[in-house]
Amino acid sequence: MPFFRQTYCDTTQSVNMAVVGLRRWAQALSKGRRSGISPFLSGSRAASGPLKSELPGSYPSTPEQKAAAAKKYNLRVEDYEPYADKGEGYGDYPKLPDRSQHERDPWYQWDHRDLRRNWGEPLHWDFDMYIRNRVDTSPTPLSWSTMCKQLFGFIGFMLFMFYLGEKFPSYQPVAPKQYPYNNLYLEKGGDPEKQPEEVKNYEI
Amino acid sequence: MHSPLLMTTTLLIIFALLINPLLLTFTPSPLPNRWHSTSVKNSVKMAFFTSLIPLFLFLDKGTETIITTWSWMNLMTFDISISLKFDLYSITFIPVALYVTWSILEFASWYMHSDPYINRFFKYLLMFLIAMIVLVTANNMFQLFIGWEGVGIMSFLLIGWWYARADANTAALQAVLYNRIGDIGLILAMAWIAMNLNSWEITQVFTLASNQDLTLPLVGLILAATGKSAQFGLHPWLPSAMEGPTPVSALLHSSTMVVAGIFLLIRLNPLMEQNPLTQTLCLCLGALTTLFTALCALTQNDIKKIVAFSTSSQLGLMMVTLGLNQPQLAFLHICTHAFFKAMLFLCSGSIIHALNDEQDIRKMGGMHQLTPFTSSSLTLGSLALTGTPFLAGFFSKDAIIESLNTSYLNAWALVLTLVATSLTAIYSLRLTFFVTMGHPRFNPLSPINENNPMVINPIKRLAWGSMAAGLLITSNILPIKLPVMTMPTPIKLAAIIVTIIGLLIALELALITSKQHTALPKRSPYLFSNMLGFFPTIIHRLPTKLSMILGQNIATQTVDLAWLEKVGPKASTLLNLPLITTTSNAQKGAIKTFLMFFTLTIMLTLPSLL
Numbered sequence: 001m002p003f004f005r006q007t008y009c010d011t012t013q014s015v016n017m018a019v020v021g022l023r024r025w026a027q028a029l030s031k032g033r034r035s036g037i038s039p040f041l042s043g044s045r046a047a048s049g050p051l052k053s054e055l056p057g058s059y060p061s062t063p064e065q066k067a068a069a070a071k072k073y074n075l076r077v078e079d080y081e082p083y084a085d086k087g088e089g090y091g092d093y094p095k096l097p098d099r100s101q102h103e104r105d106p107w108y109q110w111d112h113r114d115l116r117r118n119w120g121e122p123l124h125w126d127f128d129m130y131i132r133n134r135v136d137t138s139p140t141p142l143s144w145s146t147m148c149k150q151l152f153g154f155i156g157f158m159l160f161m162f163y164l165g166e167k168f169p170s171y172q173p174v175a176p177k178q179y180p181y182n183n184l185y186l187e188k189g190g191d192p193e194k195q196p197e198e199v200k201n202y203e204i
Numbered sequence: 205m206h207s208p209l210l211m212t213t214t215l216l217i218i219f220a221l222l223i224n225p226l227l228l229t230f231t232p233s234p235l236p237n238r239w240h241s242t243s244v245k246n247s248v249k250m251a252f253f254t255s256l257i258p259l260f261l262f263l264d265k266g267t268e269t270i271i272t273t274w275s276w277m278n279l280m281t282f283d284i285s286i287s288l289k290f291d292l293y294s295i296t297f298i299p300v301a302l303y304v305t306w307s308i309l310e311f312a313s314w315y316m317h318s319d320p321y322i323n324r325f326f327k328y329l330l331m332f333l334i335a336m337i338v339l340v341t342a343n344n345m346f347q348l349f350i351g352w353e354g355v356g357i358m359s360f361l362l363i364g365w366w367y368a369r370a371d372a373n374t375a376a377l378q379a380v381l382y383n384r385i386g387d388i389g390l391i392l393a394m395a396w397i398a399m400n401l402n403s404w405e406i407t408q409v410f411t412l413a414s415n416q417d418l419t420l421p422l423v424g425l426i427l428a429a430t431g432k433s434a435q436f437g438l439h440p441w442l443p444s445a446m447e448g449p450t451p452v453s454a455l456l457h458s459s460t461m462v463v464a465g466i467f468l469l470i471r472l473n474p475l476m477e478q479n480p481l482t483q484t485l486c487l488c489l490g491a492l493t494t495l496f497t498a499l500c501a502l503t504q505n506d507i508k509k510i511v512a513f514s515t516s517s518q519l520g521l522m523m524v525t526l527g528l529n530q531p532q533l534a535f536l537h538i539c540t541h542a543f544f545k546a547m548l549f550l551c552s553g554s555i556i557h558a559l560n561d562e563q564d565i566r567k568m569g570g571m572h573q574l575t576p577f578t579s580s581s582l583t584l585g586s587l588a589l590t591g592t593p594f595l596a597g598f599f600s601k602d603a604i605i606e607s608l609n610t611s612y613l614n615a616w617a618l619v620l621t622l623v624a625t626s627l628t629a630i631y632s633l634r635l636t637f638f639v640t641m642g643h644p645r646f647n648p649l650s651p652i653n654e655n656n657p658m659v660i661n662p663i664k665r666l667a668w669g670s671m672a673a674g675l676l677i678t679s680n681i682l683p684i685k686l687p688v689m690t691m692p693t694p695i696k697l698a699a700i701i702v703t704i705i706g707l708l709i710a711l712e713l714a715l716i717t718s719k720q721h722t723a724l725p726k727r728s729p730y731l732f733s734n735m736l737g738f739f740p741t742i743i744h745r746l747p748t749k750l751s752m753i754l755g756q757n758i759a760t761q762t763v764d765l766a767w768l769e770k771v772g773p774k775a776s777t778l779l780n781l782p783l784i785t786t787t788s789n790a791q792k793g794a795i796k797t798f799l800m801f802f803t804l805t806i807m808l809t810l811p812s813l814l
Binding site: 087088089114125126128129132133134135136137140141142144147148150151154158161162164165166168169170171172 | 368370371373374377484488492609610611612613614615616617618619688691695728731732735737738739741742744745748749752753756760761764765
């Protein structure tokens with residue numbers, strides 16, 4: 001594929017641009033993949049976009065189709081597994097393991113260092129979710145259920161204890177505790193025959 | 205002398221001094237190499253000394269001023285103007301913020317000296333400072349919102365300073381998203397206030413809101429504070445923000461930006477005074493935050509993360525104070541906390557740089573022999589943090605705990621706060637033990653020394669602040685609310701007792717560590733603390749994954765499926781098919797029979813017609 005240097009326009013370079021454009025037309029006509037009038041009209045189109053055979057296709061039903069799809073996606077036939085054909089529109093796109101880029105070796109010299117990916121590697125359907133700024137699927141020391149139980153158990157316990165704390169608040173008493181019935185005379189074992197002395201707790 | 209005029213003039217000079225270095229950045233010519241220290245640091249220093257004038261005027265005469273300059277928007281009866289309020293809170297906060305920023309900028313000149321974009325770094329820090337001052341001096345909600353968003357954006361840019369690092373980008377994104385959730389609350393409150401009170405001027409809001417049920421806007425404001433001040437639920441961004449350079453952590457994520465949420469609630473405290481539900485909410489949320497983050501701080505190994513969780517815990521304590529209806533105590537804690545927390549960060553930065561960018565405390569040790577001044581300042585900062593008598597933290601923290609113990613409040617909140625105070629002592633001692641005591645656990649490196657005044661002077665200034673600030677502020681500013689003066693002696697000493705218990709436990713644990721009784725701690729509680737209660741693990745994985753898969757499904761499959769198959773052409777096919785089938789099946793095709801019957805009927809009826 002010819003490599004075209006981008007020239008940013010300048011009146012002195014417009015002639016250059018015209019020559020480049022003319023060259024493109026000539027090359028497209030001679031080697032162009034698209035037939036018909038379109039390469040003639042816009043020669044720059046011939047060098048852009050994937051071929052029809054490189055685009056994702058329909059679900060592969062035969063082993064030959066599976067092999068062709070695996071080759072297309074740069075996978076081995078043993079590794080290639082399409083999504084189930086449930087009418088969801090996945091076609092022959094490979095089902096890769098749901099592992100995020102966090103789990104890849106941070107020290108290996110990847111072609112794209114920030115994405116931890118090599119050129120030509122098949123992209124996961126949810127690749128944009130599995131980059132290093134998004135979801136992390138790294139293994140955790142505890143299982144998911146244990147972690148959820150501990151966190152939500154902690155939060156639930158705290159909420160319950162706050163509820164109890166509202167019911168039984170803490171405060172500093174401002175006066176001694178006052179009891180009714182003459183300071184609980186009978187309950188404290190006072191003689192029921194004798195008249196108890198009056199207890200005055202406060203005066204208004 | 206005409207004190208309002210003098211005050212107004214000096215305050216506007218402060219703004220001019222801070223904006224001046226930024227004006228130079230708009231010119232096409234490149235900045236001089238030392239612009240960051242000659243222009244930015246010096247302007248902040250001058251602004252600090254200028255800001256002392258309004259402070260002394262206020263302390264002497266009680267002068268407060270509201271400067272309303274430019275009428276921005278006038279919509280029927282709703283006015284928004286640039287309105288700056290200089291009352292106790294802003295007049296005291298501005299010198300504190302400028303003093304701390306001056307020290308941090310001087311330190312940053314050394315810390316970031318090898319960075320090619322140091323001028324841009326200082327520009328960002330200055331822009332942050334201006335946004336913070338706009339927030340603090342705002343007399344209307346719109347201006348406050350501008351400052352609020354401004355500090356949020358600068359936080360994003362500064363956390364992601366080393367933008368080639370994916371973790372820094374993730375942390376910056378986390379900060380923005382969590383702050384955004386909080387902003388929903390602020391916007392809700394602003395919308396409610398605009399609709400019901402028809403004004404965004406804070407003084408007018410206080411007057412008009414006296415007979416209204418303010419639960420909804422107050423819950424919105426609490427949500428805003430939860431986001432900005434990293435309360436439980438929206439807290440994970442604060443420890444992640446340690447991805448940014450240490451000066452950023454010292455300025456934004458300990459002293460100034462994170463207190464913006466608390467400051468908002470302090471400013472709008474008159475709205476909260478008559479609403480016990482929101483006060484209880486603040487109390488419980490703050491208590492939960494302070495305990496949870498203190499628990500998390502116990503097992504962290506990154507020096508900056510420990511200090512970050514410590515910040516979060518103190519922010520929880522400030523929220524508790526607001527729940528006690530003591531905004532001035534919360535503000536006092538903001539001021540004293542700024543000094544010792546910034547100092548802790550600067551000491552951490554100095555130690556990190558000295559050890560060739562090592563941040564793990566397990567690989568430090570013996571710094572007291574190697575960097576005596578820095579380690580002493582670290583110890584001083586830790587002591588101030590734990591509330592050691594007569595250092596800065598004591599005046600605010602002890603007052604808060606006294607007020608807690610003598611109030612009628614949720615008993616569990618009280619218990620949690622006292623336990624968290626004890627945990628503060630534990631993790632502070634752990635930090636000091638691992639960093640300064642014992643023998644070095646790293647290889648001998650290039651010479652570790654403290655001979656650079658750009659490092660020592662800022663830490664020294666902040667050390668003086670950590671010692672004197674509490675005393676100075678409490679001596680000069682009268683409390684608005686009367687504190688409880690009489691209480692039983694154990695209650696009075698509760699804070700100290702609890703701190704000493706924590707220190708003794710920590711010392712005991714430190715001794716066990718050095719004797720290696722057990723190989724590993726008990727797994728479950730250790731993991732709960734070390735993995736931050738599993739909160740980030742669960743919340744950053746599951747909801748994100750579900751919403752992104754849902755989004756992807758909707759965008760790529762469901763939309764096409766809906767429009768083409770369920771609603772569009774195929775659906776009309778499916779609907780029409782039974783109709784067509786029924787209609788065509790009804791046609792028997794016996795055309796000759798039909799014609800015969802038709803002719804017969806005509807022949808039979810025709811004579812009658814004739």
